[in-house]
Amino acid sequence: MVTPNVSSLIARAFAMASAKNPGLSAVWIRISFRLGGMLPNSMLVASIQQDGNLDALLRAMEDERRAATSNQEDHLLEFNYQVMLSELWVGRFYEHLRLLVERGLLPDTEEVKALAEDFRLLRVPIEKHEITSQGQLTGPLQLHRRPAQGNPSDTYVYDKADTQRAHIMPRSVSQRGSLMWQAVDLKNSENKWIERRQLSDRILAIWGAETPSEQSG
DSSP states (O other): OOOOOHHHHHHHHHHHHHHHSHHHHHHHHHHHHHHHTTSTTSSHHHHHHHHHHHHHHHHHHHHHHHHOOOOOTHHHHHHHHHHHHHHHHHHHHHHHHHHHHHTTOSOOOHHHHHHHHHHHHHHHHHHHSSOTTGGGOSSOEEEEOSSOOSSGGGEEEEOTTOTTOOOOOOEEEOTTSOEEEEEEETTTTEEEEEEHHHHHHHHHHHHOSSSOOGGGO
């Protein structure tokens, strides 16, 4: 019996995820050509298809987490990988949106702007370890850690002038098994929970329909 190697196991995981949601691949292919086609002679089409592959894998992991009947310690390592892949997906698609928005290739609609902003609210703390749009802060900001530890460290001060400043977004798992983060939205003076799967659903709704909407550009 041949022992499968790491590469084959990873390929099998992606294939299994795709088989569990067969229609999703076709939708992401449409999205890849609608968005990637705005930048001809680039690899954007292929890159967005990879985002779709990763979305399918995460949806399979989310479905499995939702269906889990226990919180055994064995699931902790799986959750670590779900977090890692969810953050990777957010960062990748954020950059694709940023590119298209900055070049004026996407319509300036409220729906597109809101989606891009929610990606930005997540991407900055995940990849830059700071609060999004921290330049808007006029002074130190008092924040609360989650989950709480029941000691004074539960409350901390975020000061944009501190070179050692850092912000870790509170995170949780939604009822759908998807990772969600509590982002600091300084523009609207609120903290808001953003679910990874909802971001994906919004992408599919805007650009994935068989009949393109006016949002497609």
